[in-house]
Amino acid sequence: MSRFLTVVLWSSLLLTGCRQDDWSPSVPAAAGDAAVFRLRGGAYDGAATRVEDLRMDYDRVEFRVVDAASGDAIGDLRGLYHPDGSELRIEGLREGDYRLLVLGIRGDWSRDGVEVHPISHIDEEWVSFPADPGEPLAAEYFYSQSPFTVRTDISSEGIVTSQVTGTETLQQRIIGRADFTFAYENPYIRTALVSLRATLGGARFHTGMTGAGEFTGESGELSLETDLEEASTYCFLSLAGGTSLRGEIELVTRTYRGGEVRRTFAYELADLEPNRIERIHTPVVHPDNTSGTMFITPQAYAEGSHGEILQDGEPKTVYTDPAQRRFNTAAPLQLSVTDAGELHARFYSPRPLSRVLVRARIPRVDSEYLDLAWFDSIPPFADFCERLPQLERPTQCLSESGRWVDLPQLTAADFEGVEFAVECEDPYWKKLRQIIHGWTIAFSLFNGDPDRPDGGPSGNWMGIRPVHCREAVAFFLNFTYMIDMPEHEVILRENQDRLYGNGGVNDKVTPERVLSQMRQSRSLNVGLVYPGNGIVGLGGGSSYGVYQQAWLQHYFDTYSCEIMFHELGHVMGYNHSSSFTYGPWAQELMNHFYVNHLDQMPIDSPSYLNSSQNPTLY
Incomplete structure (x- = not known):
């Protein structure tokens, strides 16, 4: 169903909303006493794109x-305004030369306290805003003043027809950004x-506009503190009285070593013109500018769109490839x-693993391990891959002895022979580090086919799926942890x-042989x-x-x-x-020990x- 806004003009302006299903497609010229105007607009001056809006879908x-x-x-x-077609249909016009004044609003104008006044002349104040600019504008405001002509003709049969010229209406914003x-x-x-955060102050703005598009009035001085993480774009009427928008930007960041850095930058914006974007640009001078340590916060990890391994839907040619x-x-x-x-x-x-410091010893660079990356968290089955800062620019890295090491811009070849060390206080990591005698695990189909609903049985095997592979990871982490548990050794010696x-x-x-x-x-x-x-x-x-x-x-x-x-036996x-x-080892000692001590193992649930x-189970 189409959506319409009806506007009725008597001595004052009244705006209401309605719905109508019998709207007929418009034509360039009006029929009878109806004229149809197409509202068009363009991007902000200074926008990244100059592509014009084909429609102005106003609220x-x-x-x-x-x-x-x-x-x-x-x-x-x-x-009658038709938002879907960006058309304004006006009825009641007679022959003559006119100007059409249109104010279009996109957004929540009720928050702005805007008032539209009935005017009897184009030079009267038509639109007004509060004198106290407590906050930036919540809506965008568009204006146009378009000349048009209505001419009527009477045919030899006495039929009256009307023609309207000048029905294309170009709208521009009366606000700046x-x-x-x-x-x-x-x-x-x-x-x-x-x-x-930023303080916005110093500026006074126009508070009104005449029907002719001339700005009027002057507001009080803006004084506002705002969160730039929530919004970094702000709309205002144009600056008045030679004032400027000015204030300070405060930036607080974490460091991977656990501290915080607070930086303050002053700014001033002298011009804010209608339909223009003005940028308050800040080059961030920061003590970590030269840091070569990848600081992978949750936001940085999410923006990297990194992969995951052994996930449902991963091709069998991948997860069964050693x-x-x-x-x-x-x-x-x-x-x-x-x-x-x-x-x-x-x-x-x-x-997951939290608070992970990855250090690297790069033989071509230094003899010590250097802080290469910090992860606030490494997700389960993570497959992280990101270009090293050292390949982009000269950097500094902290060494294990606490000295700063200056690194020139490196190439990938400079990392040949790199060695890694991990520091992590996560209790889960401490358990993983207690796995001393590791087993190497790969996954095999054994000629089964996981793409078939029945697993494509081949002899006694069927196609393993990622859901089973993930459980194999859990079991063998626990098993190889268990074999070095002191309690496990005790139970073998006691039996x-x-x-x-x-x-x-x-x-x-003997227990020693086992x-x-x-x-x-x-x-x-x-499998x-x-x-x-x-x-x-x-x-076997x-x-x-x-x-x-x-x-x-x-x-x-x-x-x-x-x-x-039993199968491990x-x-x-x-x-x-x-x-x-x-026998007792598989049927009593090991199976009960594993279940009864699960709460002590790495994967304890x-x-x-x-x-x-999981929906991919057989």
Whole structure:
């Protein structure tokens, strides 16, 4: 349904809103006593683009028609504004030469206290604003004064027709816009803002406009403090009395070392003309301008649009490619510098990591580790990649001994042989650092097809999906953490008489041998077992897999956990005659220890992944 605004002009102006469904397409000339005017407008002078608006879709329209010669207002006219077509239709016009005055408003004019007055002559004040400019304008105001002519003709048959010339109406703003802009030598300063405020003062503005478009009146002096993070663009009527808009900008930022920097900049804007954008531009002089440490705040991370690994929808050719998706549980945070000079951080973890300092020793630059990047947070399964500042400009970095090191502008080749160190006080990181004997985990389809609804079973395997891969990350982080827990070692020693090998109960295995086998460096291809053949787990050599339920329930279900450890027993070289499969190690000691000590492990809850609610499960 179309939307219309009806304006009725008698001795004063009345604006109402209505809806009408029988609007017919307009034509350049009016039929009978109706004239249709097309409202057009353009961008601000000084805007980045000069493309003109094809339509002026206003929230409110006021108009007056005056006699072209005398300037006297014409009464008894009816106007209908069509916002969707940016057209104003006026009825009641007679033959003559006129001027059409149009005020268009876009935005919430009620906040501005604007008043539109009935006028009898073009030189009278038509529009007025409050004398106290308590805040910038909430709406934009457009004005035009357009000459047009109405001529009537009587045909030989006595039919009266009207022609209107001058129906294209170009609107321009009667307000000016002040934009606060900033130039940051170091982009991480902008994304580390704590606050950005400005005082607006000194200026007085015009408070009114006549029908002829002449400004009138003068306001009191503006005095206002504003938050530039919430809004950096402000609209006003033009400056009056030779005054200027002036004040101070206060910028407060965090530093990655935990402090704050407060900077103040003075500004003055001497001109603010109608339909123009004036920029209050501030080059930010800041002590961190030369810093070469990437300061990755949540805002900086979000703006980087960084990826995530092992996510639903990731192609199987990616997550089952060891060159792209493989990790060691003792090093779940993978760090590198790419050939393009980007810091690449990939995190195999269901949990985030907070307050992470990445240091790098760059042999071609310095013998010490330097502060290369600070992350307020690294998200779960993060795949962060961002160009290093050192490739853009000369920088300074703080060394591990506390001295500042000046670095010239570097190339990617200068990072050859880089070594990384991580500092982090997050308790979760401390647990991850306690994984000493890591296992290397990759993911395999084993000829299954995850793109098929049934997983494309191939023998006892089906296509593993990312939801299962994420659970594999959780389980093997916990398992390799568990094998170095003192409590785990105690339970093995207390039950050493129940540990036996492939020769049965008389083939005793010492706790030291078991610990050595569990702590041995291993590489596994992890998959998803197809339970249709009655098989719920497979393991041996470098292959490992369990059925879907076990991947989901290993946290709390001792039966599912038994399956996990049964297959680990096979990976360690044990058969079904040993206690490591159908025996106490898998069926009683390990599965119960894992479930009962889950609260001490790195991934201490299934809620991080919430896999049981995942829509991609089989």
